[in-house]
Amino acid sequence: MLSPILEMKGISKRFPGVVALDKVDLEIYPGEIVALIGENGAGKSTLMKILGGVYQPDDGSIIINGQAVSIHSVADALDLGIAFIHQELNVFDNLDVAANIFLGREPRKGGFLSLIDRRKMYAEAQTHVDRLGLDVSSHTLLSKLSMGHQQMVEIAKALSQQARILIMDEPTSSLTLTETERLMDVVKDLRSHGVSIIYISHRLGEVQELADRVIALRDGRNAGRLEREAITHDHMVRMMVGRDLEDFYVHPEGVVRQPYFEVRDLRTRRYPHRAISFKVSKGEIMGFAGLVGAGRSELAQAIFGVDPAVGGGILLEDKPVKVHAPRDAIGNGIYLIPEDRRNAGLILEDPIRKNITLPSLMRYASAGLINFESERKGASNIFKKLNVKAPSVEERVGNLSGGNQQKVVLAKWLSLSPHVLIFDEPTRGIDVGAKAEIYELMRGLAESGVAIMMISSDMEEILGVSQRVAVMHEGRLTGVLERSGCNEEAIMRLAVGRE
């Protein structure tokens, strides 16, 4: 057999407070497609960023064509023939196809004038585009192309740089079905020309069709590998999950389920043809699981009115609630703790006090004028109740740790006596101690009768905190699992679109 074109051996990477990768191995042979699979946060992206020169490994070696190499920058990676097609495309949509392909390496002419040799650039770009079977002129502006075509241009760019190893991170996540099929054909064609492809995807169907080998990661470690014949849906799901759950979580008990908050045929702008319906009871924590891009945050934002629903609606105690903007949801006691804490949840430059009282300022005012004394008191009370670690309510929120920032976001809503709370990734980027405190708070709120929706990509959290788990896949609610029938495999199956 041939020798591998690339070997990564014992790669480890630590970030402050987390071990992102722990002695991970990966190898790929010329003309092979290796699929890298794992849950969100399993370490796939970190591993690929190391290969692409974005991060430096703390430990381990990278061997290309039998030679140990170190990759200090994206340029180094390109010199070694490694090209990275990112999930969010890095194209300049104000430039045309040729300019994108040759950006920074434009062919020159005219001696010291160093003019761009336009004729050569467009001709060469055209051959690269044609090679992929793409029916597009190299003069076309990228903004005129579909996502699928823009991605093809990125692949053409990589090929023009003589890439031998192509990393594709979730290449089909924003493509239509036809575009996806087209991409898979191109990928297979590249393989037959000896290009090695590392293919990262949550879509196990694609992986099954494409991959010569599957390498699974879990919690930053190798979690097994499958060769051609053994690559099946079930095997892959089992490798991605299959971990013992620690008894980190306590469930709220003795809840009599009584539907309180209902979402009926709600359609979001991202998935206008998928109607979602479910009910949450008072005192219940309903988890929302799914892969990135399943439409869970869009659902939350539609309910809260940030990006209002295009159809359907919500009901509170059987009464319809019209939501056109967040203030409508807030007026009905429906609050969102957003995923993007730092931009949507908080004003980082402002002190804790101003952040906490922003949505409830009217309570501390008479005739439109703020009573600073009562504002400070109100803010301090909640601040103490939530045990926010900061010298005082006058501390700038930007100076707090992630966990304490999240408590401040929560504090904004607690003084307003919530009916429904939607948590979107409530503990992302938060350390273990603060996590436990936030779970404790959620449990307390549920026990006091709040209906809670919790969107999370952290499987442990979903299983540990929720009483029922709703699973979404590409804008659809693929299933709602009762506690008893709920395990990682069952969730994963629904999350990849298997009913």
Next chain:
Amino acid sequence: MRKELGIFVLLVALCVVVAIINPRFLSPANLQNMARLIGLYGIFSIGMGIVIITGGIDLSVGSVFALLGVLMSMMLSEWHWPGALAILAVIGVSVGLGMIHGLLITRLRIQPFIVTLCGLLFYRGLARFIANDETKGFGTSAGFEWLQKLATGSLFKIPMPFVLLIIIGAVMWVVLHRSVYGRYLFAVGRNEEASRYSGINSRRIITSAYALSGALAGVTGVLLAFYTNSISPSSHGNSLELYGIAAAVLGGCSLRGGEGSIIGIIIGAALLQVLQNLVNLLGIPSSLNFAVMGAVILIGVIADQLLKRRAAPA
């Protein structure tokens, strides 16, 4: 607070220096004259500051003055409207224009710079067209002398525009620094997204800021028309918006939004007038007027940056 203190010290230092070199600086006539101008410039600078606090800008103010001046003169001298009605009409027009700017900015998402730049061009042209490009005035001002007194008169020897500035400044201080609305203005300027997520109707807040700025520009427009007493539509109010922006920035407003104070803006407006006065009194060629102002503002901003960097070593 530190920022206002810095610029206040600068203002006092400047006054002391000018007074030492040329004692005429402290003559009642000079002080009165200066106070009148501070009043005129201060009032609309507060409006500009409020717009800047929301993260916007208003370049149309100077042209709005020309349009308002022309309208005012025609209402009083040609159409013989009652004075009170004319004032209300002129301020109403100014508020309406501000509201239109606000709506264009928040509904159509056009950048404030562009909306108000178009306003700058449009209103100037409109003013010249309405006036047939002729200089307008108020003739003998028979019947509305009391109006004229608002611009040229005094109360206990304090020029009326300055008195008005103090009253308006006090009211706006309460609005900006003590009211819920003021808190929302700052919040929207700091982070519009988080404000929206907190249930604030950010579009309405921003639109209202332009309308409020329009109201203050309207008041200034009335005063300015009577102060100059003749309105040449092609030059009346020219580039005054820049004085407003300069005063707001000197007073601690950040063009990124979310920062600023009424007291700072008023001190900033005062500082600009003292600088003009300094050029006159120190015998500096008046052609250097703008150069002096530009240099002082630049030095002030550089000093502020250096202080900030020292205060927070990063």
